[in-house]
Amino acid sequence: MAQTETKEQSTRTRIVEASAELFRRHGYAGTGVKAIVASSTSTYGSLYHFFPGGKEELGVVALRSGGETYRRLVEAFYTEGADVVVATNSFFEGAAIVVEMTGFADACPIATVALEVADTSEPMRQAAAEAFESWLAVLEKRFSEAGMDPARAREVAVELFCAIEGAFLLSRTIRSTEPIKIAGRACSAAVGAAVGRTQVASRNRRAKRARNVIP
Amino acid sequence: MAQTETKEQSTRTRIVEASAELFRRHGYAGTGVKAIVASSTSTYGSLYHFFPGGKEELGVVALRSGGETYRRLVEAFYTEGADVVVATNSFFEGAAIVVEMTGFADACPIATVALEVADTSEPMRQAAAEAFESWLAVLEKRFSEAGMDPARAREVAVELFCAIEGAFLLSRTIRSTEPIKIAGRACSAAVGAAVGRTQVASRNRRAKRARNVIP
DNA sequence: GACCTCCTGGATAGATCAATCTAGTATTGT
DNA sequence: ACAATACTAGATTGATCTATCCAGGAGGTC
Numbered sequence A, B: 001m002a003q004t005e006t007k008e009q010s011t012r013t014r015i016v017e018a019s020a021e022l023f024r025r026h027g028y029a030g031t032g033v034k035a036i037v038a039s040s041t042s043t044y045g046s047l048y049h050f051f052p053g054g055k056e057e058l059g060v061v062a063l064r065s066g067g068e069t070y071r072r073l074v075e076a077f078y079t080e081g082a083d084v085v086v087a088t089n090s091f092f093e094g095a096a097i098v099v100e101m102t103g104f105a106d107a108c109p110i111a112t113v114a115l116e117v118a119d120t121s122e123p124m125r126q127a128a129a130e131a132f133e134s135w136l137a138v139l140e141k142r143f144s145e146a147g148m149d150p151a152r153a154r155e156v157a158v159e160l161f162c163a164i165e166g167a168f169l170l171s172r173t174i175r176s177t178e179p180i181k182i183a184g185r186a187c188s189a190a191v192g193a194a195v196g197r198t199q200v201a202s203r204n205r206r207a208k209r210a211r212n213v214i215p
Numbered sequence C: 001g002a003c004c005t006c007c008t009g010g011a012t013a014g015a016t017c018a019a020t021c022t023a024g025t026a027t028t029g030t
Numbered sequence D: 001a002c003a004a005t006a007c008t009a010g011a012t013t014g015a016t017c018t019a020t021c022c023a024g025g026a027g028g029t030c
Helices: A009-024 A033-039 A044-050 A053-075 A082-103 A111-117 A122-147 A149-175 A180-197 A201-211 B011-026 B031-040 B045-051 B054-077 B085-099 B111-118 B122-145 B152-174 B178-196 B201-213
Strands: none
Touching: A009 A033, A009 A044, A009 A111, A033 A053, A033 B201, A044 A122, A044 B031, A053 A082, A053 A111, A053 A122, A082 A122, A082 A180, A111 A122, A111 B111, A111 B152, A122 A149, A122 B085, A122 B152, A149 B111, A149 B122, A149 B152, A149 B178, A180 B045, A180 B152, A180 B178, B011 B031, B011 B045, B011 B054, B011 B111, B031 B045, B031 B054, B045 B085, B054 B085, B054 B111, B054 B122, B085 B122, B085 B152, B085 B178, B111 B122, B111 B152, B122 B152, B152 B178
16 A cells, blocks of 8 residues: 555546646536546546545545645745745735636636535535635734734735635636736735734734734 | 516526526536526526527526626615725625525625636636626726726725635635625725725825826 | 417437446555 | 455446427417
8 A cells, every 4th residue: 555656646646636627627517527537547447446436526535635735835935934925925926927827727726616516515615615724724824923913814814815716716717817916916015014014104003913912 | 579578577587597596506517408497497498599509608698697787786885976995894794694695605696607617618708707897897986986096996996806706715615704704804994095094094195196186 | 360470398319427337457465 | 376456447327418309379460
């Protein structure tokens, strides 16, 4: 068990990655098992061997996989001790570049499926929820460390999440990165304000309060 | 033609409304024509009589219909001359109530389908884009009237859009209205700041500039 | 009443769907 | 070497999908 997997990806991995990509791009219902088999150069036999729960199990695993990958991406921008305003700026800029480079196809690995299955498949809904919460947890942690009080850190994390997800939706739909750039500027400013960065002087009252809590 | 339609809805209308609801809840690919026929108490014959383009034409029409309905909803909150901060607050509060009342099923009438078809069906993508832009146009207009310069009004409109759409996504996924409330507070504050509302004194520089442009 | 257009009803076709099944080939442990 | 297990292969099944088709009802016009 747990074989070494040196050179090429295992069949299982290929299936999960192909699923994640197809689900993200065309949605859950819009992706056929046949397409997954073809795209992963595997077979029905292999797919149902590794995922006896069928398409839905594959959906859950793909959401977890995409969620995990994206969480690492968030962590790569919001590193420990990094300036959260700079990180926010970079994160949105990076997102805009990726979205544009993939022809407005790849944005959030979860959102498309999450909306589709939110009241259709409870296991998948939960997997999506856990993915989202794991991203929020990273942001909350960094924002707390940067001086926000925990409740405020949660709020700002949620605001940032909403901004980027809404921007992804609008960007993919109108085929322009403008929304990501606008949301990025707004979020960087909001994070700066919440963390007590100068910019606008009297905005600091709330942030100063926060910094007293976490010295 | 254009018959009076006094008491009960026309078959065509019933089909469009059933489609819009089913697409919004379960997505485009996740909704079968059979389900639309059943839910609208019509038949295949009627459906393909009114929509010879089949499911895709129905998708376009449903997006337009949902977009129009929601645009009117936005206009009902952001009435001419209304306080944009109050309107923003009410809008998010209303959204939270609706989302909760429908058991986290009904939020945005466009988003689910928009993400699904963004790089699958060009006619549907365009219909979704037009719906979104029509909402943004309403917000832009009101924000301009409230004293923001046009470019800034567009930005704030986009920020608000992203916030509510992201909040809808997160709310439906984690089954909580918390994100809508957080996003609402943040947006009301941002709108207030952009419009030059006091709250934080020195935030006004940019807004004052804007008010000089539109006296 | 005959005709015409608009709409309804639903059976049916043909494609595609998820999933199963059996037979087979590696790989592993002893 | 042998047996057991892990994985692959893909034809097949029955359900479900979108779309077509045509017979007929409803209502208006001459």
